[in-house]
Amino acid sequence: MKLKVCGMKLEHNIQDVAVLQPSYMGFIFYEKSSRYFNGNIPEISENIKKIGVFVNATFDFIRGKVEKHDLQGVQLHGNESPELCQRLKDLDIIVIKVFSIKNQFDFKVLEPYEEVCDLYLFDTKGKEPGGNGYVFNWNVLKKYPSAKPYFLSGGLGPKEIDAILLFLKRPESHLCFGLDLNSKFETAAGLKDVSKLKAFKQQLLANNYEA
Numbered sequence: 733m734k735l736k737v738c739g740m741k742l743e744h745n746i747q748d749v750a751v752l753q754p755s756y757m758g759f760i761f762y763e764k765s766s767r768y769f770n771g772n773i774p775e776i777s778e779n780i781k782k783i784g785v786f787v788n789a790t791f792d793f794i795r796g797k798v799e800k801h802d803l804q805g806v807q808l809h810g811n812e813s814p815e816l817c818q819r820l821k822d823l824d825i826i827v828i829k830v831f832s833i834k835n836q837f838d839f840k841v842l843e844p845y846e847e848v849c850d851l852y853l854f855d856t857k858g859k860e861p862g863g864n865g866y867v868f869n870w871n872v873l874k875k876y877p878s879a880k881p882y883f884l885s886g887g888l889g890p891k892e893i894d895a896i897l898l899f900l901k902r903p904e905s906h907l908c909f910g911l912d913l914n915s916k917f918e919t920a921a922g923l924k925d926v927s928k929l930k931a932f933k934q935q936l937l938a939n940n941y942e943a
């Protein structure tokens with residue numbers, strides 16, 4: 733099970749979280765977010781993929797951030813078109829398209845994205861485009877029609893570990909590729925609590941999920 737720690741902001745905290753070796757780290761390039769990243773990413777292990785998070789940004793803006801920060805992938809949280817996803821995929825980076833869910837979801841909207849992104853991320857629909865801090869109804873994923881792996885996201889925190897472990901035993905989770913962690917592991921916006929992340933990872937490992 734891959735772990736993605738999203739909404740990293742401060743250099744020392746990035747380095748501390750990197751010690752835990754999450755597979756992915758997310759940096760939010762959306763000015764309205766309290767986790768907006770406007771710094772420099774310190775040297776971290778090459779095993780950690782750096783993912784830029786965007787909301788309805790232009791191709792040139794995204795490419796600029798990919799080049800400046802040597803990002804290995806992008807995560808798109810707005811109404812980005814399949815054409816934009818294709819242009820980004822042509823840069824040879826990982827393209828993660830986000831879809832937000834509450835109690836229902838029309839999976840037909842995935843169809844135009846099937847060929848043009850690498851992974852989906854299912855987040856909770858809320859007031860903000862991301863980082864809303866609560867879970868959606870995972871039963872919706874029982875109808876997931878695609879063969880594409882996805883990240884489960886939205887309000888995942890230490891208190892959700894039992895529910896997550898149960899979910900991972902259910903058939904609809906068989907394409908769940910990773911867990912995306914954010915606000916439930918913070919002491920302040922963008923500042924991750926390393927001990928909470930460490931404990932969460934250990935609980936996954938204890939249940940035989942490589943993380």
Ligand SMILES: O=C(O)c1ccccc1NCC(=O)[C@H](O)[C@H](O)COP(=O)(O)O
Nearest residue numbers: 738765861862863864865886887914915
């Ligand atoms: O976290 C934000 O502030 C944010 C703002 C705008 C777009 C995306 C954002 N976060 C991206 C993520 O991948 C979060 O991890 C995801 O939305 C889940 O967050 P949370 O509900 O806090 O666990």
